[in-house]
Amino acid sequence: MSKRTPVKRTEQDDEEHPSEHTGDGEHPSDRGDSGSPTDEQPSDPGVETGAESVVAGLENAGVEYMFGVTGGAIMPVYDALYEHEQITHITMAHEQGAAHAADAYGIVSGRPGVCMATSGPGATNLVTGIADANMDSDPLVALTGQVPRDFVGNDAFQETDTIGVTKPVTKYNIFSDDETTVGDDIGTAWALANEGRQGPTLVDLPKDVTQAETDSQPAEPSTPDSYDPPTAAEDVMVAAAAETLAAAERPLVLAGGGVIKGEATEELKTVAREHEIPVVTTMPGTGAFPQTDPLSQGIAGMHGTGYANLAISNCDVMLAVGTRFDDRLTGDIATFAPDAEIIHIDIDPAEISKNVEADYPLVGDAGVVMKQLLRAMPGTPPAETWREQCQAWQEEYPLDYEAPEDEPLKPEYIVESFDEVTPDDTIVAAGVGQHQMWAWQYWTFTEPRTWVTSHGLGTMGYAVPAAVGAKLAAPDREVVAFDGDGSFLMTAQELTVAAREDLDITIVVLNNEAVGMVRQWQDGFYGGRHMASEYSWAPQFDKVAEAFGAKGLRAETYEGLDATIQEARGYDGPAVIDAVIDPTENVYPMVPSGGDNARFALNADQLEGL
Amino acid sequence: MSRGELPGPAPEDRMQPEGRRNSQGIRIDPETEAEHPPERAVLSALVTHEPGVLAEISGLFSRRQFNIESLTVGPTVDDSLARMTIVIEEPRPGVDQAKKQLEKRIPVISVRELDTDAVQRELVIVKVNGDHPDQVNAITDMYNGQTLDAGPRTVTVELTGNQQKIDDAIDAYRQFGIRELVRTGYAALARGEAPTAQVSQPNQAPTDAQVATEEISDD
Numbered sequence A: 001m002s003k004r005t006p007v008k009r010t011e012q013d014d015e016e017h018p019s020e021h022t023g024d025g026e027h028p029s030d031r032g033d034s035g036s037p038t039d040e041q042p043s044d045p046g047v048e049t050g051a052e053s054v055v056a057g058l059e060n061a062g063v064e065y066m067f068g069v070t071g072g073a074i075m076p077v078y079d080a081l082y083e084h085e086q087i088t089h090i091t092m093a094h095e096q097g098a099a100h101a102a103d104a105y106g107i108v109s110g111r112p113g114v115c116m117a118t119s120g121p122g123a124t125n126l127v128t129g130i131a132d133a134n135m136d137s138d139p140l141v142a143l144t145g146q147v148p149r150d151f152v153g154n155d156a157f158q159e160t161d162t163i164g165v166t167k168p169v170t171k172y173n174i175f176s177d178d179e180t181t182v183g184d185d186i187g188t189a190w191a192l193a194n195e196g197r198q199g200p201t202l203v204d205l206p207k208d209v210t211q212a213e214t215d216s217q218p219a220e221p222s223t224p225d226s227y228d229p230p231t232a233a234e235d236v237m238v239a240a241a242a243e244t245l246a247a248a249e250r251p252l253v254l255a256g257g258g259v260i261k262g263e264a265t266e267e268l269k270t271v272a273r274e275h276e277i278p279v280v281t282t283m284p285g286t287g288a289f290p291q292t293d294p295l296s297q298g299i300a301g302m303h304g305t306g307y308a309n310l311a312i313s314n315c316d317v318m319l320a321v322g323t324r325f326d327d328r329l330t331g332d333i334a335t336f337a338p339d340a341e342i343i344h345i346d347i348d349p350a351e352i353s354k355n356v357e358a359d360y361p362l363v364g365d366a367g368v369v370m371k372q373l374l375r376a377m378p379g380t381p382p383a384e385t386w387r388e389q390c391q392a393w394q395e396e397y398p399l400d401y402e403a404p405e406d407e408p409l410k411p412e413y414i415v416e417s418f419d420e421v422t423p424d425d426t427i428v429a430a431g432v433g434q435h436q437m438w439a440w441q442y443w444t445f446t447e448p449r450t451w452v453t454s455h456g457l458g459t460m461g462y463a464v465p466a467a468v469g470a471k472l473a474a475p476d477r478e479v480v481a482f483d484g485d486g487s488f489l490m491t492a493q494e495l496t497v498a499a500r501e502d503l504d505i506t507i508v509v510l511n512n513e514a515v516g517m518v519r520q521w522q523d524g525f526y527g528g529r530h531m532a533s534e535y536s537w538a539p540q541f542d543k544v545a546e547a548f549g550a551k552g553l554r555a556e557t558y559e560g561l562d563a564t565i566q567e568a569r570g571y572d573g574p575a576v577i578d579a580v581i582d583p584t585e586n587v588y589p590m591v592p593s594g595g596d597n598a599r600f601a602l603n604a605d606q607l608e609g610l
Numbered sequence B: 001m002s003r004g005e006l007p008g009p010a011p012e013d014r015m016q017p018e019g020r021r022n023s024q025g026i027r028i029d030p031e032t033e034a035e036h037p038p039e040r041a042v043l044s045a046l047v048t049h050e051p052g053v054l055a056e057i058s059g060l061f062s063r064r065q066f067n068i069e070s071l072t073v074g075p076t077v078d079d080s081l082a083r084m085t086i087v088i089e090e091p092r093p094g095v096d097q098a099k100k101q102l103e104k105r106i107p108v109i110s111v112r113e114l115d116t117d118a119v120q121r122e123l124v125i126v127k128v129n130g131d132h133p134d135q136v137n138a139i140t141d142m143y144n145g146q147t148l149d150a151g152p153r154t155v156t157v158e159l160t161g162n163q164q165k166i167d168d169a170i171d172a173y174r175q176f177g178i179r180e181l182v183r184t185g186y187a188a189l190a191r192g193e194a195p196t197a198q199v200s201q202p203n204q205a206p207t208d209a210q211v212a213t214e215e216i217s218d219d
């Protein structure tokens, strides 16, 4: 299989994975050839081993893709996959890439992505991606091989206490120690990742369990009886919240990632539009409300827009939906919406009053509770002056930049150029750093599940594998990833997967020859001492791309930029643009960490003065 | 000079809100409001009786920096369930948060914070120097304790009670020289008809069967 050119997917492969897969749990195996019953399909033998039970459990859940890297302890499961055509396994270069790809698949499709690795180093390599999913409540199932049960605890070859290591970063994990129930454990893990507040789960699979003989067919995926996520909020509290919101003079909606995860964007639009309430989104909430809507008040937090942060600081009632009030959003808690009564809708009771006290805690499903709230609204807030104020802030604090032709490329310009020529439902992935902030600030997001990045953990290296997972989840949509040179260097090897799988994605490395975000902090807070933040040498990323089997392009000047963008987009397969940008460009506005949101800095002097 | 600078009024020229929040995110009047003082809370949690649950719960408390005073765990009448009694010291919002974080873990079936009048007991075993056995016995009697082992050099006694009683007793034994001691931490049940933490709805009265099997002792 050693090939220097990308292996093209065959016609037949394409038929097996119809892009119009409905995603409602229906098996894509219903691909009406002869309509013959299953007993005639030799590719679907009954369960004979624990490993086959694992695969049957995944099939029950309607899993289409898995992302992984094989190895000793997980080999029985891989072997069982050999015969099963419903599931396509994407062999990644590194387990971290497998976890991020599965994570992005989960974000875009709304259903758990599945990643798999062997014991020991395979499992520990997954951990970054699992922790990332945990911070962002992304639905993810991780399967790890483990040494045989008799060896556990003896420091056997490639033994790691995977359960112990991943307990703090999973919603649920289980050491699956019985071949007759191992398939059920897969279903439980899948269902728990999917239901309630989504999150990562892990099943640790000792090799002797997956090798053992069993004919036990796993049950359909289901959560334990004791798991009962709330749906509707208490009516009394809803009524009180509605009354307060209806009387607000300076109302604001703060939409978090939970609105998207909870499929509640329509309800959000109705609340905002029916009652003319401006909407600010958090970084994970980006796309929950169209940024083209007149009520959109932008993105909030450390590098959010000035007008969003001022709206947060000065509102008198905040309807916060599906947000956990992360410190990158709130800044100093003392000054976070300090005049506001807070109505907090969240499916996780533990998020209520964790960081910011909720005056009206509404525990439940975002969409259901917003409908309750809509029904209970006694009127519409008298907020005309406030809306004018919000509008005035938008005019006072625009995101803006200059792009003189004779200077190096501005990253903001590149982001906007892409946005202009791509369809609205384009998926934008990003790594972590300045480039991520520019992508976030300068792209106009209008749809949910189009912004795919690492929010809570801030994991450099997320973009390339995420683009792989995103494309497989949405094969008909365009995928553009903005990456930094530093982030790209962490996971660039996953390009080989994009090439092998012939994935039509575009990666733009906004190359400032530095880990720019750190350099910016050094300029702002460390006297300009650029310790370990500048690269004295780095490869040419277009050449790296070519070596991995992708199309490599360069952009160094404004002249020809549009043509390069079109060439990358037009290329049928993965393309990488090494875009050499102005290395002195910094990200503003900026609220220094722990600062007051209303006192965001617009330039270096203001940053120093804070 | 760095680039990327943006137009707009400077920080001091912007609309500024008047209020403030305290470190717990609660809106306050900075003139009058003090922070919540820490309080002692007894949480009872019914959990599935399987390996790793104790590690999961103790890990949860340590990584979220809840101040834990004691944690005990043991089986219940139902073999598949174990009961944990956790005593924490936290400001009220911290206690509430600890309960919710506990409830969120999948192996946790139910959690209840016990009232201050709950039946709470701790066991201590103290080994003191055996030079004055009669005096040691007198103190043991006074605290309704029992002598478990007495030899020429050491006397080992057992006491149960609430924290205050045990602290007092330990103080009293100090004069003989305490060689070693071990305390179990609290075990607790709600008083009377009130449920502790149950499989059914936390607020429901216990069924007759539960009352019969899970003897609620009152003292």
Ligand SMILES: Cc1ncc(C[n+]2csc(CCOP(=O)(O)OP(=O)(O)O)c2C)c(N)n1
Binding pocket: A431, A432, A433, A434, A435, A436, A458, A459, A460, A461, A483, A484, A485, A486, A487, A488, A510, A512, A514, A515, A516, A517, A518
């Ligand atoms: C895995 C990881 N290591 C370190 C960091 C700390 N960090 C945050 S942003 C950043 C710079 C990122 O550089 P690059 O990817 O080149 O993006 P740029 O900021 O230059 O756009 C670093 C090192 C991180 N977030 N993640």
